[in-house]
Amino acid sequence: MDGRRTNPGKVPPVLCLHGICKSFDGVTALQSVSLDLRPGEVLGLVGDNGAGKSTLIKILSGVHKPDAGQMTVGGRPIDFRTYDVGHARRLGIETVHQERSLCEKQPLWRNVFLGRPMTDRLGFIQVEAQKRATLEILNTHVGLQSAGISPDARVRTLSGGERQGLVIGRAMHFDARIIVLDEPTTALSLNEVEKVLGFVRRIAHGGKTCIFISHNMSHIHQVAHRVLVMERGKIVGEHLRDGLSPESLGAELQRISISARRTGST
Numbered sequence: 447m448d449g450r451r452t453n454p455g456k457v458p459p460v461l462c463l464h465g466i467c468k469s470f471d472g473v474t475a476l477q478s479v480s481l482d483l484r485p486g487e488v489l490g491l492v493g494d495n496g497a498g499k500s501t502l503i504k505i506l507s508g509v510h511k512p513d514a515g516q517m518t519v520g521g522r523p524i525d526f527r528t529y530d531v532g533h534a535r536r537l538g539i540e541t542v543h544q545e546r547s548l549c550e551k552q553p554l555w556r557n558v559f560l561g562r563p564m565t566d567r568l569g570f571i572q573v574e575a576q577k578r579a580t581l582e583i584l585n586t587h588v589g590l591q592s593a594g595i596s597p598d599a600r601v602r603t604l605s606g607g608e609r610q611g612l613v614i615g616r617a618m619h620f621d622a623r624i625i626v627l628d629e630p631t632t633a634l635s636l637n638e639v640e641k642v643l644g645f646v647r648r649i650a651h652g653g654k655t656c657i658f659i660s661h662n663m664s665h666i667h668q669v670a671h672r673v674l675v676m677e678r679g680k681i682v683g684e685h686l687r688d689g690l691s692p693e694s695l696g697a698e699l700q701r702i703s704i705s706a707r708r709t710g711s712t
């Protein structure tokens with residue numbers, strides 16, 4: 447963590463959610479959730495299994511429509527009736543699911559431009575331009591070129607951390623304002639975790655916003671400026687990193703989990 451902080455009181459939010467509710471066939475996933483995201487901020491989102499984290503990010507990235515609530519992006523209200531994943535992307539909201547968004551056998555440059563090719567006036571794909579842009583992503587956004595990785599390398603030759611770097615770099619290249627990382631450090635070695643946490647810091651340094659979902663309190667603590675705790679579809683805690691230790695956050699989650707078990711709701 448580099449001590450860089452946003453000024454929560456003065457910086458206008460890039461995204462606001464207000465009173466978001468969502469149920470699936472009678473199962474309540476979200477109950478009146480409200481939050482603001484600020485530019486240059488890494489927001490940690492934590493909570494037990496089933497707390498509602500994935501549902502929340504699926505709503506802001508256009509996968510699910512809420513039953514109630516409002517959202518504004520850059521101060522503009524969103525009409526959920528027409529809001530979808532494509533719309534979210536055009537507004538600069540990217541969700542990174544590393545394992546689902548890369549083709550193992552394809553070179554990196556093809557993966558970067560999958561579904562969003564660079565074409566010339568006649569509609570032909572500009573291969574060389576895509577390779578150059580991929581090189582810039584590796585070099586500038588995530589610093590992977592120094593690891594000897596070329597745009598022609600196949601995804602299957604990358605480590606887990608490098609794959610995360612590629613998808614984060616791709617999101618930054620397409621000028622994402624908000625990058626959502628859903629458990630990006632799961633199943634990575636210590637060395638790889640360090641790489642991914644470095645990529646997350648780069649997102650914030652670039653003035654972008656990152657939502658970092660993890661069950662690992664130490665990883666959250668190393669990068670998040672602010673942490674929201676979810677429980678049974680609600681936000682039940684908000685902590686600034688300065689007043690927080692990984693141990694205290696872990697203890698709070700454990701307390702919530704025990705109380706949920708006592709009430710028989712999970």
Ligand SMILES: Nc1ncnc2c1ncn2[C@@H]1O[C@H](COP(=O)(O)OP(=O)(O)OP(=O)(O)O)[C@@H](O)[C@H]1O
Pocket residue numbers: 470471473474475493494495496497498499500501502
């Ligand atoms: N598509 C769906 N259909 C039915 N129920 C769902 C669906 N998606 C989520 N749920 C339910 O909504 C609740 C919240 O789930 P969600 O996946 O958002 O939690 P989570 O905090 O992301 O959990 P995890 O950490 O395990 O990923 C759970 O009770 C879950 O079973």
